[in-house]
Amino acid sequence: MYDYEDEEEDMFGSPPPVRDRPEIDFKADLNEEQFRAVTAPDGPALVLAGAGSGKTRTLTYRVAYLLSQGVSPEAILLLTFTNKAAKQMLDRVEQLTGVGSHRFLGGTFHSVGGQVLRLFGDSVGLVRNFTILDDGDSDSLLNEVIRGLDPSFFKTKENPKAKPIKGLISFARNIGSPVEDIAKGRYPANGELLARIDSFARAYQETKIERGLADYDDLLVYWLEVLQNNEEAARYYQERFSHVLVDEYQDVNSLQAGIVDKIGAKHQIMAVGDDAQCIYTWRGADIDQIMEFPQRHPGTTVFKIETNYRSSPEILKLANGILDSRDEESSYSKVLKPSRPHASLPVLVPTLDAYQQADFVLGKIESLVDAGARYEDVAILYRAHYHAMELQVELSRRGLPFVITSGLRFFEQAHVKDLVAQIRFVANPKDVTAFMRFACLLPKVGEKTAAKLLGLAERRTKEKGMRVTEALAESDLVAKVPADAREDWVDLMETLRSIDLLAGSATPAKVVDEAIHGWYQNHLRATYENWPRREEDLESLVDFAGKHENLHEMLSQLVLLSSESGDRVVRPGESCLRLSTIHQSKGLEFPHVFIIGLADGLFPNKRAIDGEGDLEEERRLFYVATTRAESSLHLLFPTLSNQKGTPVRLVQSRFLKELPEARYELHNAHSSHRPRQGGWNRRGFGRGGYRGYR
DNA sequence: AGTCGAGTTCTTTTT
DNA sequence: GAACTCGACT
Numbered sequence: 001m002y003d004y005e006d007e008e009e010d011m012f013g014s015p016p017p018v019r020d021r022p023e024i025d026f027k028a029d030l031n032e033e034q035f036r037a038v039t040a041p042d043g044p045a046l047v048l049a050g051a052g053s054g055k056t057r058t059l060t061y062r063v064a065y066l067l068s069q070g071v072s073p074e075a076i077l078l079l080t081f082t083n084k085a086a087k088q089m090l091d092r093v094e095q096l097t098g099v100g101s102h103r104f105l106g107g108t109f110h111s112v113g114g115q116v117l118r119l120f121g122d123s124v125g126l127v128r129n130f131t132i133l134d135d136g137d138s139d140s141l142l143n144e145v146i147r148g149l150d151p152s153f154f155k156t157k158e159n160p161k162a163k164p165i166k167g168l169i170s171f172a173r174n175i176g177s178p179v180e181d182i183a184k185g186r187y188p189a190n191g192e193l194l195a196r197i198d199s200f201a202r203a204y205q206e207t208k209i210e211r212g213l214a215d216y217d218d219l220l221v222y223w224l225e226v227l228q229n230n231e232e233a234a235r236y237y238q239e240r241f242s243h244v245l246v247d248e249y250q251d252v253n254s255l256q257a258g259i260v261d262k263i264g265a266k267h268q269i270m271a272v273g274d275d276a277q278c279i280y281t282w283r284g285a286d287i288d289q290i291m292e293f294p295q296r297h298p299g300t301t302v303f304k305i306e307t308n309y310r311s312s313p314e315i316l317k318l319a320n321g322i323l324d325s326r327d328e329e330s331s332y333s334k335v336l337k338p339s340r341p342h343a344s345l346p347v348l349v350p351t352l353d354a355y356q357q358a359d360f361v362l363g364k365i366e367s368l369v370d371a372g373a374r375y376e377d378v379a380i381l382y383r384a385h386y387h388a389m390e391l392q393v394e395l396s397r398r399g400l401p402f403v404i405t406s407g408l409r410f411f412e413q414a415h416v417k418d419l420v421a422q423i424r425f426v427a428n429p430k431d432v433t434a435f436m437r438f439a440c441l442l443p444k445v446g447e448k449t450a451a452k453l454l455g456l457a458e459r460r461t462k463e464k465g466m467r468v469t470e471a472l473a474e475s476d477l478v479a480k481v482p483a484d485a486r487e488d489w490v491d492l493m494e495t496l497r498s499i500d501l502l503a504g505s506a507t508p509a510k511v512v513d514e515a516i517h518g519w520y521q522n523h524l525r526a527t528y529e530n531w532p533r534r535e536e537d538l539e540s541l542v543d544f545a546g547k548h549e550n551l552h553e554m555l556s557q558l559v560l561l562s563s564e565s566g567d568r569v570v571r572p573g574e575s576c577l578r579l580s581t582i583h584q585s586k587g588l589e590f591p592h593v594f595i596i597g598l599a600d601g602l603f604p605n606k607r608a609i610d611g612e613g614d615l616e617e618e619r620r621l622f623y624v625a626t627t628r629a630e631s632s633l634h635l636l637f638p639t640l641s642n643q644k645g646t647p648v649r650l651v652q653s654r655f656l657k658e659l660p661e662a663r664y665e666l667h668n669a670h671s672s673h674r675p676r677q678g679g680w681n682r683r684g685f686g687r688g689g690y691r692g693y694r
Numbered sequence: 695a696g697t698c699g700a701g702t703t704c705t706t707t708t709t
Numbered sequence: 710g711a712a713c714t715c716g717a718c719t
Contacts, residue, residue: 081709110709135708161713216709283708384706444719446697482697560709583707605706613706621707 024064024096034058037303038065040270044297046249046290047272050336051319051627052310052589056085059247059272060092063104066243073099075240077263078106079256080247081280083561085587086111089247105241109256111560113219118552120226120233127212129552131428132559136412138215141433142166145204150196159193169201173217174253174284211430220255227262234262242267248586249273249293253284261296269297275332276323279583279621281614291332308336310589312343315633318663319626322619325658336627344665346626346633350652351669353640354387354597358394360669361594364634365400365577368592375401375575379590381582381625383603387596388579395577402577405584411558415524415534416541420558422515426499427551429461429468441523442489444482453480469493469500491519508545508554516542582625593629595622599637599650622655635664 030038034054037047038061049055063076080086086108090101105112117126133141143162146153153159164186172182179201183194208214214222227234244264246252249271252260260269271293278287294300308316316338323334351357365378382388388404395402410416421437428434432454439450457471464471471477473493481489495518502511516538524538525531548554578590597603604618626633635656641648656664 083709108709163712219709279707282706386705444697448696581707607706617707 024061024068026061026065030054030057030061031307033303033305033307034061037305038062040301040303042268044268044293044300045270045303046293046300047270047303047305048274048332048334049272049305050274050308050334051277051624052308053305053336054307054309055247055272055274055305056089056092056587058305059089059245060096062245062270063093064097067097067099071242073103074105075242076104076106077112077241077244078104078247079109079112079245079260080106081108081251082587083108083111085247088587108560109252109259110216110219111557113223113259114214114556114560116223116226116233116237117214117219118556120230121214121222123230123233124222124225125209126214126218126222129428130212130214131424131431131434132219132556133208133213133215133433134412134559135216136417137433139163139166141207141213142169142200142204144433145207146200149200149203153196158190160187165197165200168197169204170215170217171282171284172201173221174255175286176254211432212428213431213433220253220259224255224259224262227259237263238266244269246271247273248277250275250278250287250290251280251285252289254286254289255284257286257289274334276326276334276620277586277624279586279617279624281617304332304334306334306337307339309339310630311336311338311627312340312631313338314343314345314663315626315629315631318346318633318659319623321659321663322623322626322655325619325655326616340630343631346629346635346664347667348635348652348656348664349637349667349669351636351638354390354638355394356669357596357636357638358391361391361596361634361636362394362398362400364594365592368632373592375577377591378594379578379580379585379588379592379628380594380596381580381585381628382595382597383582383605383621384597385581387602391579391596395579400577401574402579405578405580410537411561413534413537415528416537418523419512419515419520419538419541420555422496422520423499423503423511423551424555426469426496426503427555438492438520442481442485442492444484449482453477456480467500469496473497488519488523491522495519503551508548508551509542511551512542512545582621585628586624589628589630591630592632592634593625594634594636595625596636597638598635598653598656599639599641600653601648601650602637602641603653604655619655622653 026038027035031054034057037045037049037058040062047055047058049058059078063078066076067073078086078089080089086106090104090106093099093104094101105115107115114132117124117130118128121130122128139162142165146162146165154161168182168186169179172179178198180194180198183197187193208218227237241263244260244267246260246269250273260271271290273290275287275290278285278290281287294302311319316336320335323331349360351360361380365373365375368378369375380388380391392402392404411420418438418441421434424431424434425438432451435454436447436450439445439453440447445453453472456477457468457474460466460471460474460477461468473490478486478489478493495515498518499511499514502514516535521535524534528534544558545554548557580588582595600609603622604615605613607613608615608618637650637652639650641650
């Protein structure tokens with residue numbers, strides 16, 4: 001077999017059952033290194049698979065191999081970090097073996113954790129219909145809690161805002177340290193503040209439990225707690241899964257490693273990863289987990305897969321060069337071996353500023369496309385979203401088709417959250433945050449008024465034993481609503497009531513449909529200039545809901561899937577350039593890659609240089625970026641950055657200076673820079689075309 | 695007292 | 710561009 005790069009699309013309906021398939025020829029389909037890992041005997045295994053070495057392929061074949069050995073799909077647990085990776089894995093397994101992906105338990109740590117807690121969450125005090133909070137929700141909840149506990153806290157300017165405090169609490173929980181210790185590291189000078197933060201963290205935790213809420217961290221923390229404290233649950237999972245496979249193991253934090261160890265205690269754990277690609281320490285990923293895996297699991301077999309099927313030898317040489325500057329002590333030595341034909345050297349291009357950078361990149365893409373490349377073959381990568389601002393402007397000016405992965409996530413847009421909040425509140429009436437979200441949309445209704453009204457309704461709920469949605473619509477309660485909002489209020493409550501009535505029996509799709517066409521439709525049309533577009537977004541929520549049978553499950557998925565749907569609204573068949581942060585490009589590959597903003601202060605970013613961040617991690621990030629490229633790689637940086645009016649001079653990234661100069665070619669930005677003036681022939685951009693001069 | 699609008703500041707990375 | 714602050718208005 002020669003096709004290691006990518007899977008072929010399976011165009012033929014649903015695959016036949018396993019036994020009708022031709023047997024998989026593992027030996028022929030895999031190289032020697034992959035084959036050894038795939039056919040590993042039982043017992044702990046650590047697979048170190050370098051970038052582009054066929055990691056997903058190895059994992060997929062491992063699952064197929066297990067099935068061929070008689071392991072049942074239900075006994076396999078597959079854990080990944082992103083939804084995209086999970087889906088890709090399961091799809092490929094299905095293609096290869098014909099075993100439906102629904103038969104495996106697989107997904108992100110967070111989503112599997114959510115499922116476990118739906119079953120066993122009560123043993124840690126979590127109600128069955130708990131709601132999962134996304135990032136923004138949990139920030140505002142903490143904000144609310146702090147205000148309640150200490151109304152004057154935010155008056156003092158030196159005190160941190162809710163968001164950084166939340167970040168700190170979250171980090172502490174992910175690495176399993178006391179909140180106070182982390183706080184001490186970040187605000188060393190203020191002893192009194194530390195105790196405060198600790199008490200906020202406690203109150204925040206209690207509030208979530210009271211209201212039946214769980215944030216992302218809870219999904220992991222409680223999951224581990226369940227496994228540790230609930231014999232029955234632990235036994236169930238330990239006996240059910242004979243094989244636990246973990247992808248991207250270099251990015252697990254100690255909680256996740258603990259969960260994996262516990263579940264796999266009686267059976268096989270296969271951890272697959274690449275320590276050179278650990279880029280999530282800032283959210284608790286602990287590189288020691290992969291480094292010390294063999295010590296924690298006596299008898300571990302280590303497999304190294306080093307043949308790279310993705311990149312040209314020139315690109316690999318540059319990437320390997322980045323690793324040479326690493327600290328030897330804390331890494332597994334690994335050198336990617338090329339297998340692809342030679343191509344041109346990576347190109348380094350200094351530009352005047354971000355506009356010239358954008359201009360050069362797009363000009364270059366233009367010639368690539370002229371030479372036969374498709375837009376989807378090209379990716380532009382950067383350290384932080386705002387580095388690509390000028391590029392986005394330039395792209396829309398020229399009318400080029402492009403997608404941005406994330407930035408503004410679909411499910412985090414205001415109108416989507418407004419709508420979902422209504423459903424959330426009905427599904428879990430203790431979810432005050434959800435209520436506040438939509439109630440405050442009414443004129444003259446703010447936080448205080450909304451809280452007062454909800455309080456009244458709640459009292460009535462207890463006294464008369466009615467549902468909240470009924471109580472909120474009672475006439476004497478309506479009388480207390482500010483006059484300007486009264487009409488809306490009645491509409492809104494009617495909608496809530498009908499959602500409530502449907503929620504018990506109807507499908508999630510029906511519920512969402514009801515919500516869209518209720519009060520919110522009027523509100524949307526009255527509020528937003530671009531309401532038709534937003535309405536389309538909401539309609540697509542109905543499709544999404546159609547894939548789920550249970551309302552709670554749908555709401556969970558909605559929260560957990562937020563990132564995957566970043567690149568939506570791509571009409572099928574339309575070919576688009578891809579703009580992405582390096583973090584989000586992990587696991588992807590493109591024939592042509594441009595990395596922009598390679599200047600000290602941008603990448604590595606300022607914080608890392610000042611010692612607040614981790615320079616090693618920035619370097620690994622650069623490694624991840626370069627190893628996305630298959631045949632061409634361009635590295636660019638602006639020498640002038642125009643931040644808030646004051647121009648700042650930038651120099652090339654220290655990561656570039658570390659590299660031997662022979663690993664890349666220096667180009668001049670003017671060489672592909674087309675003149676701005678006059679009627680030059682700017683052909684070749686198909687639909688959209690060139691949209692006038694600046 | 696509470697809501698609303700105008701103006702200001704600062705942007706890492708994500709489940 | 711969003712998240713926050715501040716001052717005016719109900």
